[in-house]
Amino acid sequence: MERRAEHESLFEDADFPAKTSSLALSDVTPIFKLQGVISWLRPQEICKSPQLFPPDLTQAHAKQGVLGDCWLLCACTMLLKSKHLMDQVLPQGQPQWGQQGYDGSFLLRFWQRGGWVEVRVDDRLPCIDNKLCFSQCLCPSAFWVALLEKAYAKLHGSYEALWAGQVSEALVDLSGGVAERWSLPSSGEEEEEEVEVEEEEKRGDAPPARRRRRRELRLSEAVREACAVSCSFHRGAPGETGVSEQWQYHALSVLEWTDVQTVSGETECLLRIRNPWGRRCWNGAWTENGTGWNTLELAVSRQLLSSTKPGEFWVNQKEFQEEFDDVTVGYPITSEGHLQSIYTGGVLSHLQQVRGRWVRGESAGGCRNSSSYGSNPKFWLRVAEPAEVVACLLQYDPDERTTAGLKGLMKRDMDAVTTQTGEGGRGQERRHQHAIGLHMWKIEKKHLNLSRTLNKPPCACTHSHAYEREVVMQAQLSAGFHLLIPSTFQQGAQAGFLLRVYCSSPASLSAVRTREAAQPCGSEGEGEWESSSFHGSWTPGVSAGGSRNFPSHRQNPHFLLTVTYDPGATNVRVTLRQNCPESKCQAIGFHIYKVLDDEDGGGPLEGEPVESCVPHCYAQEVSLVCSLRGGDYSIVPSTYQPDLTGHFTLTVARRIHRKVVQSQENLGRAIKEVSHISVMRC
Template identity: 55%
Template sequence: MKRDGREECGEGGLFEDQDFPTDDSSLFCDSSTPISRLQGHVTWLRPQEICQSPIFFPDNIQQSHPKQGLLGDCWFLCACSMLIRNKHLLEKVFPAQQPLWSDNKYRGSFCFRFWQNGHWTEVTIDDRLPCVDSALCFSHCNASSAFWVALLEKAYAKLHGSYERLWAGQVSEALVDLTGGLAECWILSDVGSEVDRKPEESQNQARTSKRRDLDLIYTMRASCTLSCSTQNIFGGGVELDQQHHAMTVMEWLDVKTVVGSSGVRLLRIRNPWGRACWGGAWTESGAGWSSLDSSEALDLQARVLQGEFWLDETEFLSRFDDVTVGYPINEEGHLQSIYTGNLLPHRHQLPGRWIKGLSCGGSRNSSSYSSNPKFWLKMYDRGEVLVSLLQHRKWSQMKDKYADTPPKDIMRRQHDHAIALHMWKVKKNRFNLSRTLNKPPCASTHCHAHQREVVLHGQLEPGHYLLIPSTYQLGAEAHFLIRVFSSSSSFLSAMKCPAPSLPSTTDGEWESTYFQGSWVEGSSAGGSRNFATHQRNPCFPFTICDEPVATVGVNVTVTLSQSCTDTDLHPIGFHIYKVPAGEQSQTIPSEDPVTSCVPHCYTQDVTMACSLPSGAYIIVPSTYQPDCTGNFTISLARRIHRRVVKSQEKLGRTIQEVSHIAVMQS
């Protein structure tokens, strides 16, 4: 996929992108953020107009780190820091061999790639960058002559429609967009909320729970990407209260103390503002260093660069609200588990859609949950598996959709739906959907969360697994992508079945069963009841069980669909026979059918709804004339009565990291 700009050459034959022009339409979407005050003050300059000898990436890696400007996109910059130490990922985002400013082939254009909804999308921009007083007003590198961050930020802004749309976001989303991999956000403050609900649990117990979560990834700290965010900027201005700000975890290590056998776990944090904002025990003159060997203390202090600071794990857990973990990706493009370090080389993905009135079944609290889209995951061997559910976002509709929403709330409602993913282990040859859904899932994302993507993790045995993605709200429409990463051989497929509209009811649940069959000339194409060969037609048995409460109305809906083009249609219909006690359900009884869908019609599918008493039945589909060859599917929907599973799911919260413009101005 490509998202190229319309080319137009300006002075000197340099490319000018007409699809992302140098005016306010590229800067602002609704002027709802503090950068709206820049209107009328921004000029657009190429790198060679800003400095004498521009470069893309500096030789000194320490000078390549991104530094935040007047735009609140700390979440994006934390993800960009990951590219610095992963050259193979940087080259994926910025393809090599592009002419730079010193090259005689330079024409003022650059191409970047971002992973979007399952595919890599190319975005071409010109290198005219927004400036105030001849200096970059948004993100830049520590080295003033390096422009990789500013150009990448512009391409990402074009992908989203404007710079202003980068004002708030999630680190996990940017990590996925830059790698095509996975990222998870762990909300540390959830433990604190449990303390509020359970007064008997102490703060020490809460910190222990948080530490246990962090211990899961400690062995992978050198290869995975870590960031953290806080709602209250310690050492910052009071105007940052209730605003999230994201930072990068640069280093995380255990250090021995001089006194006692216990050590201390230290984390080196980088603030994208480019300045430290912490005054704890591990500042340059803090008391914490006295507990370490002097030479080791000096070594650790020497590692601190501009905008960085050390703190210990206790301080970290008390100050930060959540951590985001990006899964490592090796040079072969394989994902690596943050839990075990295992490579997950087997990868599959399939698109899906929740359609209102058809497949928007809502959460497990709803009786229509079973109508949600369904997928089969087959594991050939035991292995570690990650399954993600990613919903698509349509940025072009955001402004119109929230036209009456106060501007300050627009960015907090980027995620249209709270989503979740549940998994059941099943025996496919004896699969019954209703009985399966009555059982607890073998794995799930635990709650519906307002996230673009949720991730399910587990160790799975060989066999078949049913995956059901859902939204919390019934009737919520969206496109989505299911992705599977596994350490052993696996296969992902959609449950292939027609999608007839299920009966509308509020006093029960409907169980759907699907039969595949064929009419074969001279064998099973018996034709209608007008012919003696009708007995040859295929038979499909089903049962209506005794209902605990007598009901009135439709309890069975049958749809017969033939698999052919409109030009090759046969006239089709079907009969339903009651099977007498003691007789086999594979033969057509001599009695007349209890109900029929006739006359036979030249159509793709025919449907009939009826009310049947308890007992055994067979469906007999047929063409009007004998010996008409074709394939067909029968969809059988039966109303059942069971207690709806109450999952007591809790809605997650959307994590947004935003920064106030006032504290970023130097």
């Protein structure tokens, strides 16, 4: 009775209760099916002498449970390497079990959008058969991992929200620093990429730094031990060495990266890797009885093998390159709290950050392919002396709160689906992210001619526009002013962003005033047209809805048109051409509808069209020239009769108020590289 009364007086978190709502908000993952078998127990009900950390810190590593959050557990390795970061996330001095002042609650902190957010949780943890069912320490009586996982789940709305994610995002949330993710291409892809980069460099579209991101994977010895490094599998087919089908979409931690001498005098680079599952599951040449150890001195082999713990194994550089698909590297943070460059080992002791927004029709100008690129937010970066700079662009929903315990976050994310990552129980849905990028130009004495500047190659830029929460750019800059422009790939994409700049010397970051970026008057800023072409088809029963005489008209293809320049005269030309011999032409036409402000997308809406190319004509090509006010419109091409098969090309020309920027940006491999998320397959 006494013990029960003690438990009843302990803190119970009403914002993240010990109920099904904290486990899952949908039936997308297997977590939802566990609701009837999970019980919520406090650590003192699970074991006799609970503690936050075990005496032997090698036993403090995380072991993954039934929740697919290997991406978070790999990031937790960074905290074990840095007492400074561990104390930042899990503040010292909190009363533990059996100590005076213990009340059943713990406070943790996570970095969110430029600052640290406090999250308080109770210590009731999900269990099955009186054992933790989610993540735990290798030492069963240590609970720092389970508490951190619960606080992070509360921050995201539920445990289910942690089922899939990126290691890079968790590294940033746990450190407040920077993380980069690099692809590990095969030899054939590497050669192809090198040719592409060389061609882009000749055109001025890509700086030489891009090649390093793809190929130079060795880290400087100055930062190698302090970095948080993880590696991931994304491929569908098993490799020849150690990858099995169950490893797909799985992330692991790189604990050690060392060079050893072989008996023949050659240098062999070995990496010690830890599987969050807590078992090795590897069959390469450097497993415990592998042939690789025969190439080393016996004493060296014994020393390295003796350092491995459960769930750990060794690979060499060649195996690593061939078997893993990408690497994520978290920048080290010094004990003084400064970022350390993974490229040079230098300390980037100066930080500037600023927030901004991309607003459709105002500051969402898209990438450099678009004439409206110059309308994107612009920032001055002034560097006092030659310095190394790391700039980070982080996107977010400006209307989304960042406080802990936000219910409904996972549900809303499910409604905003854009990507799925597998079949069956492994399929996960993620919140929409735009492809974002960052470009920089050197400006002499702050004299800015925007049109002239944007038609020059940037002095530095991100690898490409990528569907990442955050993209990173590193550069060596000379003293003076630099123009920074963050952008989305698609014009009109709306989001908030945080721009952070780390610098090895004093620097300042400020928004460019409107008058500084004003366009020159006269013929140079008027009278030009920008054209875009789209290919589509009418398919019976799917997208062949016919004219407005038929209720199926809404099924026709529709194309979004954003008008940003309204000179009060003709500003739009639309041409519809059917791709067939003239003898087989059908009656075609199109309508232009206004997209209402409260609608999300470019579909045809209720109401009358604002412009129409009618009547439908038996012609290979029909066109319309009109004047549209600023805003979003939907162009709906159709045949007169429904359920007719045909292919067409829609060409849209818009009048623009500035010269077209000469650039050929594309997403390239970025879509393939960034659309994966690290998920454990149970």
